[in-house]
Amino acid sequence: MVGMEEISLWQQVCRQFDRAAAHTKHAPGILAQIRACNHVYRIAFPLRRDDGSVQVIHGWRAEHSHHKLPTKGGIRYSMVVSEDEVMGLAALMTYKCAIVDVPFGGAKGGIKISVKDYSTGELERITRRYTTELMHKQFIGPGIDVPAPDYGTGAREMAWIADTYQAISTDKLEALACVTGKPVGQGGIRGRKEATGRGVYLGIREAVNVVEDMTPLGLSAGLGGKRVVVQGLGNVGYHAAKFLQEGGAVIVGLAEYEGAIASDAGLDLEAVMAHRAATGSLLGFPGARDLPDRRAALELDCDVLVPAALENVITAENAPRIRAKIIAEAANGPVTSDADNMLLDRGVLVLPDIYLNAGGVTVSYFEWLKNLSHVRFGRMDKRRDQHIFGELVGALQRLTGMRLRHDEVVDITRGPDEEDLVNSGLEDTMVMAYQEIRTIAKRDKVDLRTASLISAIDKIARTYSELGIFP
């Protein structure tokens, strides 16, 4: 069984694709084109280290599908980056974008480094050089391929990418749209940082609100009181945990590199973060149990397990010991395909990555639109909405004779700002997509991952046929 597990992420994604493709009626040639990874660029370049020595840095950018342009996907810095991993992650981006109707093809980049081994200056030199390499081969541009943050990267790296691109590109007008996830002052958008975690929360909320789906799991509907374990407290894991806790869930376990902690009574996320910042570790948090093996957190008794770090953490080896009733894939590819089959056989509800973590790319799409339109969402209509709401409240008060307090009037009549609009667009996207994949899952009697892929394959095939590329 363990031997079966030793397949790459790319092969795993292909397996998932084939399982879903069998439920569609598209011609084999169309399916083969949708599955293929179109472009892979492998890069090696020298880095002058701070101590004067020279080191070769290895990186990749894979563009999986060009059925829509630009292609889109993050850049990760990690020691497990490989060509096959980047290809698999690029494919997941293609399907993810299609599922949430974001009009992009999928891409992914990676540099094989461990961030903690490099100074800020070295990371800046690596990021800027990687960007120029992408530019030379036309692997970046507002209408070509638009990177974003991923594991090990964030707004700072995106600012370096945008600055390098802007400095070199002759296209000054649209240059900022060459990358998303930038700091707000550098053309970023409010709400992007939280977007993936917020999307994870919204997806879980939608799933647990369906009584019919919760009953077979022995769970009541609603997020309130659901016992949640989150593995990985990076940007995605932290924000998912934060929104889940605010939504009424109880965090009963948290895991990071150094180990994990658990408490049946619930962990206060902000207090845990403060403890970790002060001591350098989750372990030793007052009132919690220490689990020195971080992987033990995955096996805690809970309702919802949220793997939010890297791929392949739930395998055929540990799947039989997983006690969660719902697995919410905040990371990309955290469950291997063998483990996935075992969990499905046991009736575990798996919310697949290609749906659940699509909130990041959804808000990246909003950022790209903002950059191209050169105007902040809400700038034109916020005041107007405020006036209209004010008139309505005034008219209602006159008609009914009721008087609202001043603070209530201010609250009701406030016109939406950029963050309100971003969050509203994100919520609508996650809610609509969940309804869509759930409907397909019921119709075809398949799991949610297969249903999500059927939805993606159908949409991409439609694009090709509308282009007249395939009959």
Ligand code: GLU
């Ligand atoms: N890296 C994120 C993902 O895996 C976001 C990609 C993007 O915003 O383009 O979905």
